[in-house]
Amino acid sequence: MARPRGTDGSLLSSLPWTLTALVFSLAPHVPFIPIWITAAFLGCAAWRYVIEKQRRALPGTWVRAVLALGCFLGVLATYGGISGVGPGSALLAVMAALKLLETRKRRDQFVLLFLSIFLVMSSLLREQYLWSLPYMLLSILVVMTAWLRMSAGKSQTARQSFATGGRLLMYAAPLAIVMWVFFPRISTPFWAVPIDTSRATSGLSDTMSPGDISELSMSDEVAFRVAFDGAIPEPRDRYWRGLVLTRFNGRTWSGREPGISRSARDQIEVIGEPIDYEVTLEPTRQQWVFALDMPYTWSLSRTFMGPQQQLARSTPIDQRISYSATSYTDYRVQTDLSRQYRIWYSDLPEGSNPRTAELAREMRAAAGSDRAFVNAVLEKLNQEEYYYTLEPPPLGSSPVDRFLFETRRGFCEHYASAFSVMMRSVGIPTRIVLGYHGGELNPMGGHLTVRQSDAHAWTEIWIEGLGWHRVDPTAAVAPERIEMSASDAAFDGIGAAWGFSAPSRLLHQMTLTWDALNTKWNEWILGYGPDTQNSFMQWLGMNEPSWRKMLLTLVGLVIGIIMLISVVMMVRYRPPAKDEAAIQYQRFVKKTGLDPQTGETPRVFALRVQASGSMPAPTVEAITEAYLGARYGPGGDAAFESLKRAVGAIA
Secondary structure (H helix, E strand, C coil): CCCCCCCCCCCCCCHHHHHHHHHHHHHHHHHCCCCCHHHHHHHHHHHHHHHCCCCEEECHHHHHHHHHHHHHHHHHHHHHHCCCHHHHHHHHHHHHHHHHHCCCHHHHHHHHHHHHHHHHHHHHHCCCCCHHHHHHHHHHHHHHHHCCCHHCCCCCCCHHHHHHHHHHHHHHHHHHHHHHHHCCCCCCCCCCCCCCCCHHHCCCCCCECCCCHHCCCCCCCCCEEECCCCCCCHHHHHEEEEEEECECCCCCCCCCCCCCCCHHHHHHEECCCCCCEEEEECCCCCCCEEEECEEEEEEECCECCCCCCCECCCCCCCEEEEEEEEEEECECCCCCCCCHHHHCCCCCCCCCCCCHHHHHHHHHHHHHCCCHHHHHHHHHHHCCCEECCCCCCCCCCCCHHHHHHCCCCHHHHHHHHHHHHHHHHCCCEEEEEEEEEEEEHHHHCEEEEEEEEHHHEEEEEEEECCEEEEEEEHHHCCHHHHHHHHHHHHHCHHHHCCCCCHHHHHHHHHHHHHHHHHHHHHHHHHHHHHHHHHHHHCCCCCCCCCCHHHHHHHHHHHHHHHHHHHHHHHHHCCCCCCCHHHHHHHHHHHHHHHHHHHHCCCHHHHHHHHHHHHCCHHHHHHHHHHHHHHHCCCHHHHHHHHHHHHHHCCC
């Protein structure tokens, strides 16, 4: 087999732009794909540029085949498959990197630019934040510039190609906007894309062990945003109910249910005024739906209320969703509880945390009643040396015993778990609720932002005649955690930790501004679904809009915009009008029966016409001088009129 020859360097002028387009397209994927894929891509890009610059030979077929097989097996081992957003993006990046090693002609560069466009579009399957649109437009502009550089002449600069790409993008913008506004929305997508389950998500799980929620408290990721129709509840009432845990194995609480109750909402007795609001929930890849405690109505489809009054969806929430709900902060739940359920909600594993159980029995005997016992436990947590900390010490076996009698330092899950074990030790039905508490008010957007750092655990105890009653042991230890959100408390210490407050306040203000913009982006752009589109069409005067009407409107607008753009381009790029003197001279040349030669001046052409005898010499001289005077000399209109008369006089 003959050794491959080195490249000829013909791609050296356009290759840097192609590499730049690939880098721009890959950048949004870098936080989600393995580091080795990014390193392999950058390595192949640098290798290919060196090959072209130094006129080296491209890697042989066997080398490329081995690299392709290795990368494919690497993706398969990393993700455990090749289906989904994560593996698909990784394979696209690998394909682009390996394609660089066999790029010989401009045709191969076109393939690379197509891969760049696919990489840009696939990034939207993961995130569609506010910054996604300008970055996507910039990436497409770079791709178009690279495209133009491949066919640009030597006289055309990179700046000119960039400007041309910008104009083309501006021409396409009206079409894109019209397509986005008028293309009929449907309630279900045309296709389903497998979710990238390889990406770790921050959020509550269906179990709770010591330290689980304290880890979430370190995250400032947004869990959901809430916009209220009326007044915003006080911080102490902002309990966002999620899932309910009912079983305890001595260390971990879980949400196994005793059975399915279809009358969960009927067990709720509302007392106070309703609170109406709308929630925009970030993807959790779980089924739990969060609502202000206690939810009573909700608009989210395929969502039901479980037996412990928790909302759940039939399918995991794998994309951002919005829903309206109505809740009551004053309520009673299940005032009548059967003996079977009392036993169920009081169950504890045999022999677990014996010191806690013994302490509970002693305190209950001293209190004389269940309510007095509850108050005594809360008073103990408040008066004795118990501390609220985000970094509690590790707990071994019998974690509740070790926490109550030794470490005395913990987060909300420590206090909720210890309180629940004490309640169950004396036969009081108890369950733990996982959700969020608080939320930061954004005055610019008029909404609450609830972050992962607001994750919280509290308890519900069942009392005869009162039903399930919320008791938050954390409030007894750290009441400031309940009076303000965790994010607010964290912000108060940003400046103090560094010895100043102005920069932290400015940073906080910038964060609020960005959050308000993202909220409007979610509401107006990402939330532009079937209902919003129908309302907008009606506002435009389209009564009873249907997909047929919107398609006809869309086709008409697209045709109109294309015609308008065509007219603009025809006017902008039409060739300049020919000089009238030149038109008259061309009539003279045509009548001579001779063709001017390349580089031949009018006077030289006149001598050749005179030599041919096809036209009298005085006439030829008069026309030539009149043309030169009208076209290049000071003759002006007089010379042009003389030229016109002389040419018109020729038989």
